[in-house]
Amino acid sequence: MMDKWYRTVGKHGDVVMSTRIRLARNLEHRPFPRFLSKEQRQEIVEAVKDAAAAISGLPLHFVDVATLPERERLALVERHLISFELANAPEGSGLLLSEDERVSVMINEEDHVRIQVMSAGLDLEGAYALADQVDSALGEKLHFAYDERLGFLTACPTNLGTGMRASLMLHLPALEEQGAIQTLENTVSKLGLTIRGSYGEGTRPHGALYQMSNQVTLGISEKAAIENLNGIAVQIMKQEISMRQRLFTQPEFEDHAWRSLGVLQTARILTYEEALRFLSTVRIAAAGGVLPSPTIETVTALMSDIQPGCLMTAAGEDMPPQIRDRRRAAMVRAALGRAE
Amino acid sequence: MMDKWYRTVGKHGDVVMSTRIRLARNLEHRPFPRFLSKEQRQEIVEAVKDAAAAISGLPLHFVDVATLPERERLALVERHLISFELANAPEGSGLLLSEDERVSVMINEEDHVRIQVMSAGLDLEGAYALADQVDSALGEKLHFAYDERLGFLTACPTNLGTGMRASLMLHLPALEEQGAIQTLENTVSKLGLTIRGSYGEGTRPHGALYQMSNQVTLGISEKAAIENLNGIAVQIMKQEISMRQRLFTQPEFEDHAWRSLGVLQTARILTYEEALRFLSTVRIAAAGGVLPSPTIETVTALMSDIQPGCLMTAAGEDMPPQIRDRRRAAMVRAALGRAE
Numbered sequence: 001m002m003d004k005w006y007r008t009v010g011k012h013g014d015v016v017m018s019t020r021i022r023l024a025r026n027l028e029h030r031p032f033p034r035f036l037s038k039e040q041r042q043e044i045v046e047a048v049k050d051a052a053a054a055i056s057g058l059p060l061h062f063v064d065v066a067t068l069p070e071r072e073r074l075a076l077v078e079r080h081l082i083s084f085e086l087a088n089a090p091e092g093s094g095l096l097l098s099e100d101e102r103v104s105v106m107i108n109e110e111d112h113v114r115i116q117v118m119s120a121g122l123d124l125e126g127a128y129a130l131a132d133q134v135d136s137a138l139g140e141k142l143h144f145a146y147d148e149r150l151g152f153l154t155a156c157p158t159n160l161g162t163g164m165r166a167s168l169m170l171h172l173p174a175l176e177e178q179g180a181i182q183t184l185e186n187t188v189s190k191l192g193l194t195i196r197g198s199y200g201e202g203t204r205p206h207g208a209l210y211q212m213s214n215q216v217t218l219g220i221s222e223k224a225a226i227e228n229l230n231g232i233a234v235q236i237m238k239q240e241i242s243m244r245q246r247l248f249t250q251p252e253f254e255d256h257a258w259r260s261l262g263v264l265q266t267a268r269i270l271t272y273e274e275a276l277r278f279l280s281t282v283r284i285a286a287a288g289g290v291l292p293s294p295t296i297e298t299v300t301a302l303m304s305d306i307q308p309g310c311l312m313t314a315a316g317e318d319m320p321p322q323i324r325d326r327r328r329a330a331m332v333r334a335a336l337g338r339a340e
Numbered sequence: 341m342m343d344k345w346y347r348t349v350g351k352h353g354d355v356v357m358s359t360r361i362r363l364a365r366n367l368e369h370r371p372f373p374r375f376l377s378k379e380q381r382q383e384i385v386e387a388v389k390d391a392a393a394a395i396s397g398l399p400l401h402f403v404d405v406a407t408l409p410e411r412e413r414l415a416l417v418e419r420h421l422i423s424f425e426l427a428n429a430p431e432g433s434g435l436l437l438s439e440d441e442r443v444s445v446m447i448n449e450e451d452h453v454r455i456q457v458m459s460a461g462l463d464l465e466g467a468y469a470l471a472d473q474v475d476s477a478l479g480e481k482l483h484f485a486y487d488e489r490l491g492f493l494t495a496c497p498t499n500l501g502t503g504m505r506a507s508l509m510l511h512l513p514a515l516e517e518q519g520a521i522q523t524l525e526n527t528v529s530k531l532g533l534t535i536r537g538s539y540g541e542g543t544r545p546h547g548a549l550y551q552m553s554n555q556v557t558l559g560i561s562e563k564a565a566i567e568n569l570n571g572i573a574v575q576i577m578k579q580e581i582s583m584r585q586r587l588f589t590q591p592e593f594e595d596h597a598w599r600s601l602g603v604l605q606t607a608r609i610l611t612y613e614e615a616l617r618f619l620s621t622v623r624i625a626a627a628g629g630v631l632p633s634p635t636i637e638t639v640t641a642l643m644s645d646i647q648p649g650c651l652m653t654a655a656g657e658d659m660p661p662q663i664r665d666r667r668r669a670a671m672v673r674a675a676l677g678r679a680e
Binding site: 261264265267268269326 | 599601608
């Protein structure tokens with residue numbers, strides 16, 4: 001089995017957890033998904049599946065989201081492979097997925113086609129190149145709706161133009177600790193970007209994970225949008241690293257990091273929020289050499305695996321929250337080397 | 341070197357940390373210490389030293405408290421071998437101490453002679469027998485002031501009669517958690533006993549350690565006073581054990597116990613109060629089988645060794661609180677088996 005992309009740590013992985021490129025596309029001469037009948041939706045699912053099957057060198061398997069148990073749909077949302085909306089109303093929709101889960105294509109979500117490429121670390125160019133390749137291959141067969149003046153046509157006008165949303169998942173515990181996130185939000189919004197908690201607007205970020213995305217899709221090339229995002233990300237990275245260096249000199253932080261590891265290695269009950277909070281501290285301490293172990297890869301994989309849906313999917317059964325919290329604690333202990 | 345008594349765990353050691361018997365005695369035809377000149381005080385010190393030297397089979401070495409560095413005087417107070425008063429005004433006073441620190445004799449504290457015997461666990465009869473033996477041996481030479489009607493004469497009328505204070509150091513985390521200590525205080529006070537935090541009246545108990553003593557010394561024999569204290573201690577023990585059994589069935593307690601151990605095994609900074617709180621939880625969890633380790637002996641020894649004066653005395657140097665907190669954390673990690 002191929003390694004999932006989210007079990008690896010990429011370039012600048014100490015601050016940038018992952019890169020995501022999403023392209024919104026629609027088929028010519030067809031109404032947007034919300035105006036389609038069940039039969040019409042099914043036709044589009046089949047057309048996209050056929051087009052995907054023809055891509056050479058990139059096998060994508062079809063996932064019929066509607067037939068999955070709720071826990072597996074939740075796991076797909078947690079791993080950012082489908083949206084909440086698709087998970088909750090999966091009839092006449094579908095998902096195409098590569099073995100390593102880097103490439104996914106949502107069919108009949110808001111748009112007919114949503115191509116997504118995920119990559120570990122800061123890898124906007126790499127992820128875009130792969131997304132562009134999938135886009136071209138699918139577009140050859142499907143003929144995407146495109147206007148010479150406006151660009152790609154999308155169900156929501158905020159995506160019109162490139163149809164591209166480029167996002168970086170940033171781990172910013174030191175900036176968060178300094179209370180610097182609000183200032184950051186204000187600054188990047190003036191630069192055509194947005195920063196929000198890892199599960200989108202209105203949700204409170206856990207584990208100091210923030211998603212930064214481009215906002216502008218019209219009147220700007222993909223290349224320019226990516227360069228803009230990349231440049232600002234590099235600046236934020238520098239600020240975060242500089243704040244961390246200051247933290248690392250404090251005996252209190254060393255103590256806090258060790259205790260966080262100690263609790264993770266011994267706790268019998270761990271909620272997701274609490275585990276993520278401790279892992280967030282352990283992650284920067286391990287990356288900065290304050291803790292000799294665990295590896296940043298181990299912590300990064302855990303931050304994904306301990307999510308409720310991922311946990312239940314791995315166990316192959318539904319579990320009430322109390323049982324999940326015990327299972328999560330056991331998983332964390334096993335991964336961090338104290339399974340007694 | 342003989343093992344110190346406080347490194348062992350005695351009968352019912354899961355609840356009763358230690359037993360203490362103290363006998364207040366004064367020499368005939370001499371004013372109480374506070375009315376003595378420096379020379380007179382010195383005479384008494386010499387007389388008691390001579391009398392102690394004649395006790396066969398129980399070598400007591402003399403400690404000139406006035407010449408000790410402050411940290412060592414503090415350590416003697418922490419191990420209940422001398423009082424705060426003697427530590428702070430040690431001129432013309434002294435201490436006789438057995439190698440295992442079970443037997444100590446304070447000279448010229450409030451009374452001319454204060455014989456004390458400490459014992460691990462619940463051991464009132466054993467401790468009293470040894471105190472009685474020391475009392476008889478010293479009394480042969482020193483001729484203690486005794487009134488046929490009143491009994492032993494003492495500087496403070498609350499000690500008049502037997503001059504005996506019998507105390508048990510109880511570890512009552514489960515009763516404390518249930519908020520049952522206040523009720524217990526009220527109950528035992530009606531039975532001629534008193535319960536208070538481990539460092540005497542007015543101080544807040546740390547680590548759920550409570551000292552229970554007899555209050556009445558007049559019109560009651562030593563034997564009766566000890567039997568009364570013993571009987572009530574057995575009842576409190578049963579209550580504490582029963583409350584613990586209830587705690588042990590709660591998954592939250594298991595989690596709390598493991599986390600407490602995890603923090604002790606990893607923390608880089610530990611105040612005395614915090615360390616004692618975690619050790620208190622670990623002690624009952626280890627005694628009750630909720631944790632497979634450490635041994636109750638290890639925890640009990642630590643609870644004594646981590647006190648500020650004991651810590652500095654072991655290190656052989658004075659340390660400011662921040663340094664002590666780091667040293668304490670290192671000592672705890674080493675003792676609990678994770679020294680990395």
